[in-house]
Amino acid sequence: MKEINDNSKKNYIFSSLIISYFSNLGVRYAFLSPGSRNTPLSQALLNDGNIKTYSIIDERSSAFVALGKTKSDKYKRPVIIVTTSGTAVANLLPGIVESYMSDHPMIVITADRPKRLVDKGENQTIYQKKIFGRYTQFFDASSFIKNTQEHYENYKNDKDKLWLFICNIFSTSQIGPYDLSNGEFSPTPVHLNIPFDEPLYQKSDKFLYNTYKPLPIKNRYLSTSYDYPFIYTNSDSMGYQNKRILIICTDLCDSVIIKASEKYHVPIFMECRSARFNNKSKNIISSYDAILKNSNIKPDLILRFGSRPISKKLNEFINRNKQKTYLIQGNDGKKYVDGWVSSKLIKQYLNMNKKTIDKSWCDELIQMQEMVEENIQSFFKNPKYHEGYIINTIISTLPKNSNLMVGNSSPIRDLDSFTFNLDKKINIYSNRGASGIDGLISTAIGVSINNKSFNALIIGDVSFYYDLTALNIANNIPLSLTIFVMNNQGGHIFDRLDGLKNQSKSNYEKYWLTPVNLDIKSIAKAFNCHYHKIDLNQYKKIDKIINKVNIKDKKINIVEIMVDSEKHHLDNKEIEDRIKQLFI
Known part of the structure; x- marks a missing residue:
């Protein structure tokens, strides 16, 4: 074969090798954020025939989109995230933390400068080694990229060190770095850091691809799920x-x-x-x-x-x-x-x-x-100014086989308290690993990608504000998603904490409630989303709006539902009193 005698060739061939290996291990999706240093990886992904690659501008959003895609995958296969060097890497942390805390696999591949340039004032260069701490298992590709020629020549050899290295990364993402003989395993994010030296790439990646394209491997080590060995509890105890x-x-x-x-x-x-x-x-x-x-x-x-x-x-x-x-x-x-x-x-x-x-x-x-159940359903027979009524109506109206992502704070708690057993095959998704309110729109988008069912998200107005730039993703990726924004003017989850009742109204609103006062209609227009508004006296419209959604129309539908928190609390108090009477 031709000698790989310059960095541009080495970067591309090495990237092609590892992407080919991940592809043959069962990875089918990748989320790529633009950059210069990660261009060899971008070229390799775009030239791979099995991995569907999407461009996500915001790295923070990309991690949550990847998480959502893994959540909705039947086999919970890991997806690939690719970023350039520098703070782009650091922006992945919130999504990685949620992935780690909720036991979801994730393969993070970051481009880096060579070690000799770190801490030398080089542009866009930070300490990327183990940057995510305990939230990922770290893998350094430095020694492998140096020997790209050897790995390319051994491409069809199952004992090649690079192949075994990638197998280890993939299996670690699936089962964690644990001893299976003790029954301890847990999917986890993994971080592969690759130092690319300049020149990063040649002008014609097509020439490189045709000249150095690795031979395809058929069913070499395809693995989409594991049969885990179980250690059985001692039932005698x-x-x-x-x-x-x-x-x-x-x-x-x-x-x-x-x-x-x-x-x-x-x-x-x-x-x-x-x-x-x-x-x-x-x-x-x-x-x-x-x-x-x-x-x-x-x-x-x-x-x-x-x-x-x-x-x-x-x-x-x-x-x-x-x-x-x-x-x-x-x-x-x-x-x-x-x-x-x-x-x-x-x-x-x-x-x-x-x-x-x-x-x-x-x-x-x-x-x-x-x-x-009979008591609550009787109370909800007529529209109420209660978030539980709204969520109960949404879940009851959703089509069968829908996918519903639920935001944290109030929405997930109201869904838990005010909905009942249904035979509708509705899949529920949530980010309850770290239970943050960031990245929820991005996660719902990940669930919705290539998903032909009715996809929905219930979220509060503050959570919506945290992740509203993710709406732009739907302008580049065809998807159908209906977002119900419960607009109660701030973080009213804190209303449930008795210890805050002694705060002055001004301090409570300024430091806890934090109303964001969004013009959601204008936001929907800016991001090319459909928009509907449901005022306090229009809750009967919820089911009509859901029934009108055309899932073949690949756009985001935003349904803003106005909520009066004071009336919600009055209704909630009445529900609690009614239930209490049942047990007397």
Whole structure:
């Protein structure tokens, strides 16, 4: 072969090799932010036939878009993010943190200056080594790019060091740097830093591509998912004579669990992030927050699936019953984990307890659920100035098989408290790893890319403000997304904190509430989005607007819903009083 005798050739060939390897490992999407130093990577991605590459101007947004795309992928395959050097790299941190905290894989590839130029006053050069700290596993490509000639010549050799290096990066993103023999694994972001020396590229990348194009590999090491080895919990410690068994599902649940709960008379406290809107079952208790506030539930055993709950009351309940709680699947900082158990084994375990399970206890909780649900639905029969009413209406009107991204603070809590079990196959997405209010529009856009279902986002006005520049992405990438902006003029999540009630009104508004006073109609026009406004007396229009959305029209629809927070609190107080009366 021709000798790779200058940097421009070496940069391109090395980039082509690693992109080809990731492609053959199953990566299918990449999000690229423009820059000079990362041009060899850009050229390699654009010349790859398997990876769909999108241009995202803002690196901060790019990380969240990538996260959203991974969330919506059936196999949770990692996607690639590419940036140039300097502060462009640092802008990825919020999205990387959320990815790490929520156990999602992500492959971050950053271009860098050679080591000899770092800390020498070179333009756009910062310390990129391990810049993300514990939130990524760091991989340095310095020694590999030096030996590009060798790696290219060994391209078809499964023992080539670069191939093994990329395999390690990919597998680490899928399962983390843990010892699988102990059952400990967790998807994680990985960071591959590549120093490119100048000249970065030749004028004709087409000439380079035709001359040095690596040979295609067919099914060399294609891997889209893993069968993880499970270490089974010692069921002896849970016992076999439990009368009152309770299952709690937050962001994990499957049909096996639901069917087992019905067969063995076990209630499920099911959060909105789980299968609440997928499978209809009388054993699903969605109003657990109201029930826990008004009754004393005493289980003998709690089987948990998923991460920590949204509900403060449910977290307190779990903490009170710590000795009876077993985290079966999910993550909780490994706090209560005795091991990992397949949901199918839960059916076997419940069968061992079937002689002692108290059916009447399960029936009592089902009756409580029916009582609370009927009361709230009756209150919502006519439009109310309540955010829960708005969200209840949205979720009830969404078409089957919709994708709904839910913002943090009030929206996710209201979705959890004021919606009920539906058989609509609605997929719920949220950023509850770090629970920030940034990057939510970007994440919803990632979920919507190449997704033919009805895609929606419920978000507050402050969260909308944090990420409004992401709206520009839809002008370059065809996608259909309907954004419901709950405009209550500020961060009214703080209204729920009793400790702030002693603050003066002016201080509370200035330092906590922080109304952003957005002209959302003008913002929609500026970013070429469709716009609808629903005033306080027009809540009946919500279902009509949803039904009019044409998902084939690849644009963003912004629906601004005005909310009167004082009236919301009055309605909320009435709901709480009505429910309290039910338990007297």
